[in-house]
Amino acid sequence: xxxxxLHNAALDLKGKxxxxxxxxxxxxxPEVRExxxxxxxxxxxxxxxxxxxxxxxxxTVHWYFxxxxxxxxxxQTPDGPEVLAVGFDEVLALQRNLPPxxxxxxxxxxx
Amino acid sequence: MSRLAIPVSRTILNSTGDVLLRAHVMLAVKDSAGHFTxxxxxxxxxxxxxxxxxxxAGQLGLPIPINSSPIRHNLTGLEVRSGLLRFRIVGMxxxxxxVSCYFLGxxxxxxxxxxxxxxxxxxxxxxxxxxxxxxxxxxxxxxxxIYGEVIIDKI
Numbered sequence: 001x002x003x004x005x006l007h008n009a010a011l012d013l014k015g016k017x018x019x020x021x022x023x024x025x026x027x028x029x030p031e032v033r034e035x036x037x038x039x040x041x042x043x044x045x046x047x048x049x050x051x052x053x054x055x056x057x058x059x060t061v062h063w064y065f066x067x068x069x070x071x072x073x074x075x076q077t078p079d080g081p082e083v084l085a086v087g088f089d090e091v092l093a094l095q096r097n098l099p100p101x102x103x104x105x106x107x108x109x110x111x
Numbered sequence: 112m113s114r115l116a117i118p119v120s121r122t123i124l125n126s127t128g129d130v131l132l133r134a135h136v137m138l139a140v141k142d143s144a145g146h147f148t149x150x151x152x153x154x155x156x157x158x159x160x161x162x163x164x165x166x167x168a169g170q171l172g173l174p175i176p177i178n179s180s181p182i183r184h185n186l187t188g189l190e191v192r193s194g195l196l197r198f199r200i201v202g203m204x205x206x207x208x209x210v211s212c213y214f215l216g217x218x219x220x221x222x223x224x225x226x227x228x229x230x231x232x233x234x235x236x237x238x239x240x241x242x243x244x245x246x247x248x249x250x251x252x253x254x255x256x257i258y259g260e261v262i263i264d265k266i
Contacts, residue, residue: 004125004126004127004128005125005126005127005128006123006125006126006128007125008125010125014225015225035123043252043257044252044253046253047252047253047254047255047257048257050254050255051255051256051257054118054255055121058120058122059122059123062122062123063125066122066124066125067227068224069222069224069227069230070224071151088167088170088221092148092170092171095148095149103149104137104149104201108135108137108151110151110232110233111122111227
């Protein structure tokens with residue numbers, strides 16, 4: 001059973017520049033998996049099944065980037081988020097290098 | 112008729128366990144040359160005016176006032192440039208909208224992310240668009256949007 005406060009990865013990353021923040025396929029933390037299981041019982045199974053991959057990806061990105069005040073662009077995958085760009089410069093460069101339809105298939109995070 | 116359904120995202124504030132519910136919309140903002148660039152805004156009816164970081168606006172070439180206004184932004188304490196934001200809503204038709212916008216912070220200095228409370232954010236005040244758009248919040252328990260969704264309809 002999780003108890004708050006949780007020590008998320010973002011706490012140890014505060015103050016680092018965008019290039020030093022996590023990139024690539026992020027491991028899904030056990031705490032996120034536990035939060036997902038806690039949440040599962042609150043929803044209709046068929047609806048939750050449709051939403052689960054999105055939640056796992058969003059909550060994992062949040063675990064690593066909460067309150068870092070950095071934009072993140074990531075690809076949602078069944079194995080967790082694949083972070084492609086962190087920070088304004090990287091995100092803008094990615095946006096300018098991708099065809100619009102590919103860019104718009106990506107997900108964003110900022111908090 | 113143009114319509115966009117945006118799923119509400121839910122995260123946990125890891126320090127307290129409190130639930131955060133948010134909805135973001137992608138706006139294609141128009142620069143001084145008439146080009147559009149996608150930028151993500153949080154829909155926030157509590158912000159007095161739509162806000163956008165002045166530094167980002169400068170980097171994107173958005174038209175912003177040269178001089179700051181004689182006020183400070185209440186929530187962040189940042190300097191304000193009172194201007195207009197022109198945009199399309201990604202996922203809807205190509206109608207262009209214009210809203211008043213506070214460009215926050217120094218356009219020549221990248222915001223320092225150490226203190227989240229003072230960080231300029233991209234917030235869309237939806238009430239400024241009610242002449243053209245209808246915003247509805249709803250929840251269907253059988254839908255994949257398990258925390259509900261914000262529906263934007265063109266009037």
